[in-house]
Amino acid sequence: MIGGGEGSQIGPAHRLGSGLDGLFEFTAGALDHRPEAGRSYGQQLGLAADRSYGDWREMLEGESAREDRVDLVTVATPNSTHFEITKAYLEAGFHVLCEKPMTMTVDEGEQIVRIAQENKRICAVNYGYTGYSLVRHMRAMVARGDLGKIRLVNAEFAHGHHADAADADNPRVRWRYDPAQAGVSAQFADCGIHALHMASFVTGQEVTKLSADIVSCIASRELEDDAMVNFRMDGGTVGRLWTSSIAIGRQHGLSIQVFGEKGGLRWSQEQPNQLYWMPLNQRLQIIERGETNLSPEADRATRVTIGHAEGMPLAFANIYKDLAEAIRAEKETRPTDPAADLYPRATDGLRSMAAVVAVAKSGAAGGEWVDARPPMFR
Amino acid sequence: MIGGGEGSQIGPAHRLGSGLDGLFEFTAGALDHRPEAGRSYGQQLGLAADRSYGDWREMLEGESAREDRVDLVTVATPNSTHFEITKAYLEAGFHVLCEKPMTMTVDEGEQIVRIAQENKRICAVNYGYTGYSLVRHMRAMVARGDLGKIRLVNAEFAHGHHADAADADNPRVRWRYDPAQAGVSAQFADCGIHALHMASFVTGQEVTKLSADIVSCIASRELEDDAMVNFRMDGGTVGRLWTSSIAIGRQHGLSIQVFGEKGGLRWSQEQPNQLYWMPLNQRLQIIERGETNLSPEADRATRVTIGHAEGMPLAFANIYKDLAEAIRAEKETRPTDPAADLYPRATDGLRSMAAVVAVAKSGAAGGEWVDARPPMFR
Amino acid sequence: MIGGGEGSQIGPAHRLGSGLDGLFEFTAGALDHRPEAGRSYGQQLGLAADRSYGDWREMLEGESAREDRVDLVTVATPNSTHFEITKAYLEAGFHVLCEKPMTMTVDEGEQIVRIAQENKRICAVNYGYTGYSLVRHMRAMVARGDLGKIRLVNAEFAHGHHADAADADNPRVRWRYDPAQAGVSAQFADCGIHALHMASFVTGQEVTKLSADIVSCIASRELEDDAMVNFRMDGGTVGRLWTSSIAIGRQHGLSIQVFGEKGGLRWSQEQPNQLYWMPLNQRLQIIERGETNLSPEADRATRVTIGHAEGMPLAFANIYKDLAEAIRAEKETRPTDPAADLYPRATDGLRSMAAVVAVAKSGAAGGEWVDARPPMFR
Amino acid sequence: MIGGGEGSQIGPAHRLGSGLDGLFEFTAGALDHRPEAGRSYGQQLGLAADRSYGDWREMLEGESAREDRVDLVTVATPNSTHFEITKAYLEAGFHVLCEKPMTMTVDEGEQIVRIAQENKRICAVNYGYTGYSLVRHMRAMVARGDLGKIRLVNAEFAHGHHADAADADNPRVRWRYDPAQAGVSAQFADCGIHALHMASFVTGQEVTKLSADIVSCIASRELEDDAMVNFRMDGGTVGRLWTSSIAIGRQHGLSIQVFGEKGGLRWSQEQPNQLYWMPLNQRLQIIERGETNLSPEADRATRVTIGHAEGMPLAFANIYKDLAEAIRAEKETRPTDPAADLYPRATDGLRSMAAVVAVAKSGAAGGEWVDARPPMFR
Ligand SMILES: NC(=O)c1ccc[n+]([C@@H]2O[C@H](COP(=O)([O-])OP(=O)(O)OC[C@H]3O[C@@H](n4cnc5c(N)ncnc54)[C@H](O)[C@@H]3O)[C@@H](O)[C@H]2O)c1
Ligand SMILES: NC(=O)c1ccc[n+]([C@@H]2O[C@H](COP(=O)([O-])OP(=O)(O)OC[C@H]3O[C@@H](n4cnc5c(N)ncnc54)[C@H](O)[C@@H]3O)[C@@H](O)[C@H]2O)c1
Ligand SMILES: NC(=O)c1ccc[n+]([C@@H]2O[C@H](COP(=O)([O-])OP(=O)(O)OC[C@H]3O[C@@H](n4cnc5c(N)ncnc54)[C@H](O)[C@@H]3O)[C@@H](O)[C@H]2O)c1
Ligand SMILES: NC(=O)c1ccc[n+]([C@@H]2O[C@H](COP(=O)([O-])OP(=O)(O)OC[C@H]3O[C@@H](n4cnc5c(N)ncnc54)[C@H](O)[C@@H]3O)[C@@H](O)[C@H]2O)c1
Incomplete structure (x- = not known):
């Protein structure tokens, strides 16, 4: 390390x-x-x-x-x-x-x-956060067609930990909003990309273009502390993403909603052991982590029995578990278990970077739609 | 009638x-x-x-x-x-x-x-919906300064009742997405304006300009079934508004979050008797309808004791109650009780109409920022 | 009146x-x-x-x-x-x-x-409270066999409004715990009987015997401010009921859970528009007031569309609506609409009184099981 | 191991x-x-x-x-x-x-x-389960007097995993209800003692006597699948405890409510990162795991930042963490860190056993109150 x-x-x-x-x-x-x-x-x-x-x-x-x-x-x-x-x-x-x-x-x-x-x-x-069992289950549900074609994804990462104007000059906070140290974006680059990546992870689609509205609610900040990003994905899905660091009352606020032709999903990082699922024209139902008959992807990413919360350290552990499998498979020159082949890759890191630049550019240009793909994937 | x-x-x-x-x-x-x-x-x-x-x-x-x-x-x-x-x-x-x-x-x-x-x-x-006791209390809290200057408001009205493609040609649904019958906007004009008006009602500010991303998730529709609107208000508040009719799993979905310098509020129409309030650097607390020591505006709009839900018919009744007071005050040529002077006005209806037109215009122009005020208020 | x-x-x-x-x-x-x-x-x-x-x-x-x-x-x-x-x-x-x-x-x-x-x-x-649409739906579900034979019902009415020792001598509160004014029971007679009646209403069964543990958490009180009652019903159902007036943090606290061979239900008065239902070996699902295809009893007791809360005044109105139908049917010498024939009767009032006496008796006798039926129904 | x-x-x-x-x-x-x-x-x-x-x-x-x-x-x-x-x-x-x-x-x-x-x-x-950070915080709040004298504690451990009559003869389930294999009690001995121990852990008091109502909702069972236990503690606290294995719709169902003179607490194992706290005559507020300024006991038992769920494996880890400290302290012949001295002891195991026997005895005797203390602590 x-x-x-x-x-x-x-x-x-x-x-x-x-x-x-x-x-x-x-x-x-x-x-x-x-x-x-x-x-x-x-x-x-x-x-x-x-x-x-x-x-x-x-x-x-x-x-x-x-x-x-x-x-x-x-x-x-x-x-x-x-x-x-x-x-x-x-x-x-x-x-x-x-x-x-x-x-x-x-x-x-x-x-x-x-x-x-x-x-x-x-x-x-x-x-x-993609290591959570039910996040992986969402991805599996989408991939196997439970939702039909995905129409829209709405992701959020909105917290209130940088809302105190009196604390904005605290060095621990200030550098994040200073372009010299943080680059072209603050809150979107820090938190928004988690939500954007999750949208890609769950839908299995990549972001192609986006339009952003970025603001600094605390005037002394050069970089944004709140951003709204509309985007489009390569499978035709429409995206919406809100990220904020001034949303007092929200602790972490990473959540995602996915709407397809045949159903809708809702999940929130702060209560990660429940997934809300409504099949079209049926009732809202609650999928519990650790249920029987979930997907192999979910099962592999779960350790304790239903009704016992699993938290964020176990999500991180799942990323490491995937990496261990990938490393082992490579050593043994065999294919990786597909249910383990889910860790985020350098290409994801690259795509996020392209999105960060696109958000900054669009935000500066009054919300103009800009290409969000890295040059090598255009 | x-x-x-x-x-x-x-x-x-x-x-x-x-x-x-x-x-x-x-x-x-x-x-x-x-x-x-x-x-x-x-x-x-x-x-x-x-x-x-x-x-x-x-x-x-x-x-x-x-x-x-x-x-x-x-x-x-x-x-x-x-x-x-x-x-x-x-x-x-x-x-x-x-x-x-x-x-x-x-x-x-x-x-x-x-x-x-x-x-x-x-x-x-x-x-x-502005008739709910706790909506009026939010307005009162903002007005009396509990939140300090309002930085951002985030409103939603997202339901899933028009998500079924098989039902889209049902005449009961179809006319809503047909410009000949519905005008320039469908979902925003039908539901979005409730959320937008609530943003104005609670903050005491008016929308000045906006940028919209509108889409028809069901291809046969000419008008939008999902819209994201960014806006600015005349008191300096930044606004975000999402409205959808294809959000399967959401029943009604009208909700609002208000973030100020000194605290944040969250309220949802489906659970209207609780208001979530976090004063800066304190804990999230739950304000109950019918509590002692709420604002006069909230007290006037409440009828049964705490712990007993009041629902939407009572919110409507509060609009009528205000009107009764206004009519009576006029007959008695005396001023109206200020705690009752809260019913939405023709000017609100006009402003909504201007916003509808602005959303359609911005949406058609790739999210361009457009003036959202009616000419007479420019 | x-x-x-x-x-x-x-x-x-x-x-x-x-x-x-x-x-x-x-x-x-x-x-x-x-x-x-x-x-x-x-x-x-x-x-x-x-x-x-x-x-x-x-x-x-x-x-x-x-x-x-x-x-x-x-x-x-x-x-x-x-x-x-x-x-x-x-x-x-x-x-x-x-x-x-x-x-x-x-x-x-x-x-x-x-x-x-x-x-x-x-x-x-x-x-x-039996007037709520979803309470009537629970009764209908039980009656039509959705849950199979009912094994157990667990009801609560626990609030914290009499928890302040400093306020216990306030005349508004004190008389309730004074046998001279309130009779043999305080909290059970005031609130517990609502929960007990609801258990009967939903299961369609009557209480036969009970055992009670009653306590006065505030020492100056002669009558109980907290009671736990175990009971048996004439259809073989086991009952549990907790009522309290010192449960700080609870506003109203009326709720009921019903467990049968084929499924379980959970409902709470403070969020009366959702009913939690788990069919055996399936997922928990949320029944919404105003859904299509509920029971006739539920439909008759509902007025506004799904997603709009209905509250306690509408529950009361449903009792009156039933009475109006009963009075009209009597005038027209025709049978009452069965979906309206649900208002609580004098026999219910009598049974409650017998239960109150039984609770006081059992409580005084260290939890001895006592007959809870009025003499005329033994 | x-x-x-x-x-x-x-x-x-x-x-x-x-x-x-x-x-x-x-x-x-x-x-x-x-x-x-x-x-x-x-x-x-x-x-x-x-x-x-x-x-x-x-x-x-x-x-x-x-x-x-x-x-x-x-x-x-x-x-x-x-x-x-x-x-x-x-x-x-x-x-x-x-x-x-x-x-x-x-x-x-x-x-x-x-x-x-x-x-x-x-x-x-x-x-x-006593390893959860917020459970330890409850104990600390009680110990330092935030709630004043504790009047009543209400604990539950109610799940529905043994509710299927068709599955009752499955050997994996059946032995639990067979006295030859399971002893004098089934559900209380398996789950109830967790809830009872938690009541002791949080209040810092021991159970002295109890009265139980035990039933077998599935007729073929000799031992109970549902029990209600009323109890008294040596600090004067009144206790109520419900445990069930036929509560369809509940996954795990371990929860606790503590009511004192000056406030009330509510916590549930399935959402272990939030603690509901109402100080007398104030509002309900939500204490988050990982907050600043919690107790040393809570801080020591927490690892990741606020807003990130910690689950059951981390609770278990806290028991081990305490043991590591105790073993180390013993090796170093120094006193144990008091904030770590919280692991449950053999005396707790013994007291549970005495409670199990008491529940079986009281249940068999129609709810008679029986001494729940082990002879060596009478
Ligand atoms: N994935 C997530 O959810 C998540 C969450 C928080 C932080 N992060 C990321 O983790 C990274 C670290 O963030 P943090 O909040 O822990 O920062 P931090 O400032 O708390 O800690 C950084 C650590 O790195 C050490 N360090 C700095 N330069 C070093 C060098 N050249 N060689 C060796 N050590 C060096 C510092 O001494 C310090 O111990 C950031 O990139 C941040 O974006 C990710
Ligand atoms: N404020 C809200 O929350 C809310 C909610 C729903 C509907 N609405 C609004 O209420 C209005 C009515 O909507 P609805 O859903 O009840 O429509 P609807 O189609 O269900 O009912 C319309 C009624 O108006 C009658 N009508 C039509 N033309 C008439 C005329 N010229 N003279 C007299 N009666 C006439 C029809 O016979 C019918 O009874 C719409 O403008 C709608 O936008 C508002
Ligand atoms: N069903 C429920 O959910 C519910 C809830 C609260 C109260 N209650 C019941 O309602 C009843 C009234 O309770 P409350 O809390 O409204 O009491 P209250 O003391 O607030 O009001 C009682 C009213 O009755 C009037 N009154 C007293 N004696 C009278 C008489 N002889 N003739 C005419 N009027 C007389 C008083 O002047 C007063 O206006 C009680 O029996 C109570 O148990 C039921
Ligand atoms: N604290 C808790 O929350 C909690 C939860 C579940 C189980 N438990 C307890 O844990 C214990 C084990 O329960 P389980 O559900 O894991 O049981 P299990 O039947 O799933 O596993 C028992 C294991 O012990 C092994 N074993 C049996 N006899 C052995 C022996 N003589 N020597 C060595 N190994 C032996 C078995 O081969 C098996 O691997 C029980 O006492 C149970 O009450 C506690």
Whole structure:
């Protein structure tokens, strides 16, 4: 693991998710931008002294030299470093799970996609919410035709954690809305892409073009804290996506609704163990995680019996579980179990980056419709 | 009452709402487009034979000639007749409650506004959902500053009742998506304007401009069955509005979220007796209809004790209750109780019409931002 | 109407419920224990001066003498007066709707039942919550066998409105827990009997015996503020009932769950427009008030379209609607519409009284099982 | 680990929970009643060949002989074997986490308590639901006086998984209702004791006496499938507990409500990340897991940020986390962190056993109140 040092936000969730099934062991890391802090924290977490590295280059060198080199490198550093680190490890022959956003530009994203392909390495991107059992079940329901042709998808990621104007100058918050540090987009790039990726994941379609309305509700912000994005997908589905960081009263707010010819689905990340499903002209019914006779994709992503909540760490664990299967299949030169072949890929990371740029562009142009595809997929 | 004949959808709700408090008596009507059916149904409902009219002109004549002419005329006929009927009654000196949409064009809307002003008659429009006690409380909370400056409002009216492609040619449904009968907009004009009006009602601000993305998810439809509208309000609030008739799994789907500097509100028409309120940096709390110490506006619009649901007929009744107070105040030449002065007006009906036209125009122009104000308010 | 004077709790709900459908007109009353207050308030509400009586005896005399005497007398006075007034009106040939509890003793209850039978008068008791459309639908589902044999029913009526020890000596609250004024039971007699009656209404079975655990959580109270009652019904169903007035956080808390061989139901008064239904080995589904293809009983008790909440005043109105049908059928000497023949009867009021006595007796005897049937039904 | 072999219900949850924080490593086991199956499954799960034992005696011998013997033995075998195994390991100086119910008789329970005390070994019992962050927060709120004196606690564990009469003879289900295999109680012993223990855990009080109404809704069952238990606690709290296995529509159904002089709490296992709290005379508010400024007990038991669900495996992990702290504290001869000293103990297991016997006795005696304390605590 690179990044995820003491006090980091996402580090613990990765260690939890990767270790949970016993499929990965945490054996090496460069956890902090301060070499000493990283080394000592790594050892505190149980790493061997010689594998608790001071920085990612040291680790790259150290691990490359070992017989028992790590199978997978998780990159959980700040956004601007993802490209460089991910590129280096892929080129050195490591599989990588990179935090989102995968890169800062579309061009970097295309490079990563190419490098991963050329080196035949896995480059996964952590859209971890797709690991939930019922999210995978939604995808399976769509894929097997339960909803018929998908007409419309409506996704949200709206929270209120940056709503306090008095707190807006707090450095922990401010950098996110500063183009110099955050790039061309704030809230859409941070949260919106989760919702957009989920729309793709569930429908099995890719975004082609979009129109965005972006605003900064707190005046001192240069980048948006609220965005509404309309989009179109390559299977003909219409999309709507709202993301906000000033929605006081919402804690996390990632949710998705999918409407097809033959039924509608609704799911929300905060109550992830229930899925609301209405088949056309019938009643709303509640699908429970852990039910008998769900899809293989859902079954594989579930661990405890019905009625016992599974939460976000288990969703992350499912991404790792998929990666373990993919790595194992590669070692054993056999095909991957299709029900496990669901981890988000570098191409997803790239598409998100293209969408971020498109949102910024459309938003600046009064909502003009713009192509949201990366050049290499046009 | 004009319209609302046997089997009509909205007629019973008006009779229920107007009679419920004993403030209005149902004494005259031209209930059906078939004179005989209207007359006999009226008598069946208890109207005197000589006041159960065959058509609205007959009633206009009959009532104008009486000493004890009706105080208020409810117009609950199909949309295309609203203008003509409302105009005629206002000019003859009657107060009118007109169903929405008030007119078919902006110009007609402006005429109604002027006629009502010139004749000093009340012309109300039935945005009945604003009658709910907790909707009025939201407005009061905003007005008294509980939320601080309002940053963003997000409104929805998304149902799934026109989602069945097999049913789309059913005449009961088809006319709604046919420009010849429905005008320039279908779902936005039918449902979206309720949500838009509620955004205005609660924030106390008017819509200035908007950008719309409209689609027909069922291909045979000329008019939209789903629309996303971004808008701006004259107090600086940003608006988002989604309306759909293909959202399978949603029954009615009118809901609103309001986000200010100091807190956020969330309310949904299907569970109208609870209001979710989070003051900045505090916890989400549930405001119950009928609580002690709500606003005078909420208290006036409530009838039964806390914990007993009040539903939509009581919301309609509150519109009538306001009208009764307004009519009485006028008769007694005294000011109206401010907590009762909340019924939607002809100006609201006009503004909705301007928004409908703007949505159609923006939608046709790829989401271009267009002025949403009626000419007379520019 | 007798009782229901200015500021009374239940008076407005009766006037609302009875007038709402236009089936009853409010034409006479003795509304207050203070003759002058009653007379003037009656006139204020629109009663003719000669029918706004000073007390119930005056009204009995006055109405008996008239040709156009009232069809139905609602008794909404304090509990201890119900017997005397109801008896007098029944004997004089009026139909009566009496508030609950119908009497203060089982013996009085049996007298009322006999008098009503002998005089062939309707004596209804206002278990108004049975008027909800979906409660009637539950009854219909049970009756037509959707759940198979009913195994168990679990009912609750738990609120927190008497939880404040500092408020316990407030006269408005205190009398309820004082045996001299309230009789042998407080919370069970006030609220528990609603839940118990609902268990009977929905299952179509009567309570035979019960065992109670009663406690006074606030020490100064002589009567119980919390009770748990286990019971058995004559169709073999097992019952459980919890009632409380110290359950802080609960507003009203009337709810019921019914479990049969073939499925389970759950309904709650505070969200009365949804009914949760799980057929055995299938998924939980949500039945909406106003759905197509519900039972005739549900359809008759519903007024507005699906997705629009109906609340408690409409439930009360359904009791009045049934009474109107019963009175009309009697006048027309024809059978009553079975879907309307659902108003609670004097026998229900009597059975409740027997249950109240049984609860007090069992509670005092450490939970001993006691016969809960009135002597006349043993 | 003893038990928890391939296909077992609870085994995976233990391996998940114990490994999740990296505090325990799974190093030895006797996983199956079939020695070969156990040995091979153990190795499959990564155990060394010489520590994947054929039965628990072999493991006892093997581990006792090692320097690096396991720190903690989890006993996850069927109920009837718990006593013998737990006793043997405690006597040999191992710490034990035993599944519930700890023993089959009260006498055995007392023996375990004494043996653990005499050997100064930890004997924990897996009431794993007390590991949820918000359950611990409830306990902390009660302990620090937020609710004032606790008046009443109402707990439930009602599911519908044994409601199908056609499935009642399925051996997987039948043994549970057969006294020869299950002992004196079925549903109460299996599920009720979780709810009863939670009532004790949250209030910090012990059950003193109880009265039970037990029934077999499916006639072929000798033991109860539904029970209502009223109880009293040593701090004066009144208790109510309903447990059922025929409640169709309920998935798991563990929930608790606590009512004190100054407020009320409500929590449900199926939505464990929200806690409903109403302070007296204020509004209902929603406490979210992961909020700032919760109690140290809650903070310690939480891992991911607010708005991300944590589920049951993390609750189990918290029990293990407490045990790790206790074991470490013992090794370091220092006091245990009080916020971690919350795992359920042998005394809890014993008290549950006494309650099971009391429920069976009271149920057989028509609900007589019986002492629910184990003899050693009378
Ligand atoms: N997938 C998700 O749901 C999700 C959620 C939160 C954060 N994230 C992503 O995770 C990444 C990290 O976010 P965070 O909130 O944990 O950030 P953070 O600031 O809390 O932690 C970053 C950690 O990386 C370390 N670090 C920084 N530069 C480093 C370097 N060059 N080498 C080694 N370590 C270095 C820091 O010392 C720190 O420990 C971001 O890209 C963010 O977008 C993803
Ligand atoms: N405010 C709301 O929430 C709401 C809800 C539903 C409908 N509406 C509005 O109410 C109006 C009526 O809708 P509806 O669904 O009840 O329609 P409907 O078709 O069900 O009923 C219309 C009634 O008007 C009668 N009618 C038609 N032309 C007439 C005429 N010239 N003179 C007299 N009677 C005439 C018809 O005979 C019929 O009885 C529409 O404008 C609609 O938009 C408003
Ligand atoms: N069915 C329900 O859901 C429900 C709910 C609340 C109350 N109730 C019942 O309704 C009854 C009234 O309760 P309330 O809460 O409205 O009481 P209240 O004290 O608020 O009002 C009682 C009214 O009766 C009048 N009154 C008293 N004695 C009278 C007499 N002899 N003649 C004429 N009027 C007289 C009083 O002046 C007052 O206006 C009670 O029996 C109560 O149990 C039923
Ligand atoms: N705390 C909880 O929430 C919870 C939930 C479920 C089960 N449980 C308890 O867990 C225990 C196990 O239940 P389960 O549902 O997993 O049972 P199960 O029948 O699914 O599995 C039992 C396992 O133990 C093995 N086993 C049996 N006898 C053994 C022996 N002598 N030595 C070694 N292994 C042996 C079996 O081979 C099997 O693998 C029970 O006591 C049950 O009450 C607790």
